[in-house]
Amino acid sequence: MSDFDTISTETWRVHIPSDWSERECSTRGSIYFESADGSKGAYFSTWRFEDDPRSAIEILESFRRVEVRSFTEMEGRTWQPVDEWTTANPELTVLGVDYLDREHNYRIACKLLAGLPWVVRSSFHDYDCSDYDSSKQFFRPIIESVTIHHEVA
Numbered sequence: 001m002s003d004f005d006t007i008s009t010e011t012w013r014v015h016i017p018s019d020w021s022e023r024e025c026s027t028r029g030s031i032y033f034e035s036a037d038g039s040k041g042a043y044f045s046t047w048r049f050e051d052d053p054r055s056a057i058e059i060l061e062s063f064r065r066v067e068v069r070s071f072t073e074m075e076g077r078t079w080q081p082v083d084e085w086t087t088a089n090p091e092l093t094v095l096g097v098d099y100l101d102r103e104h105n106y107r108i109a110c111k112l113l114a115g116l117p118w119v120v121r122s123s124f125h126d127y128d129c130s131d132y133d134s135s136k137q138f139f140r141p142i143i144e145s146v147t148i149h150h151e152v153a
Contacts, residue, residue, distance in 0.1 A: 004141070007033070008149075011046050012113070012120045015145040039128040042142065047119045056093035056114035057086075063112050063121060064095055071108075077101050082132065083109075091115060092148060098136075105130045109139060115148035122146045 004015040009031075016033055020042075025032035027043065034041040049059060071079040083098035098109040107129035113120045124143055126135040 004145075009044075009046070011118050012044065012122075012146065012148050014042070014044070014122070014142065014147075016042065016142055039126070040138070041125045041127070043121075043123045043125075044146075045121045047121075048117050049114075049119055050117045052117075056116050057088060057095070059116075059119060060093055060095040060112045060114050063119070064097060064110075067097055067110050067112075071099050077106070078103055079108075096143070100129065100132060107132065107135050109143060111143050111146055113146065113148050118148050120146070120148055 003018040005018050005020075007014050007016055017035065019036040020033045020040075021036070023032050023034045023041075025043070027045070030043050030045045032041060032043050052059065054062075068081075071077075079099045079101050081097065082100050083096070085094070085096045087094045093114045095112045096110060098107070100107045105128055107126040108123055110121065110123045113122075122143075124139050126139070129135045
């Protein structure tokens with residue numbers, strides 16, 4: 001198992017493998033980390049929802065709908081849903097989706113978190129997913145480590 005480094009912003013925290021590094025990201029407002037061999041990566045984006053009348057789960061469901069739509073609209077890809085999960089408590093709501101394009105050995109798992117007013121979207125990419133179970137085992141501790149926190153200044 002890999003050694004992990006903790007990456008922390010003022011809003012979220014994640015443990016990623018020590019051989020991963022931040023890379024240039026073409027998506028404005030997102031941070032991207034990639035494995036040394038380029039076979040795996042993770043994107044993180046943050047939004048602040050103030051004065052929004054929707055509940056945390058309603059906000060995350062709107063994000064999930066966009067995620068699912070982006071999979072179905074992606075040309076040249078055949079994405080299959082392999083997992084979904086939701087957990088909710090007063091402090092944090094989490095919604096996740098996991099999709100696999102078996103023909104191209106490509107997996108994307110998205111974890112959406114809402115600790116209002118903050119929403120964090122994290123997506124984990126396995127660009128060489130020839131073994132789904134191994135990919136799931138590799139990413140599990142990383143995905144589970146993503147959390148929203150509020151650092152005290």
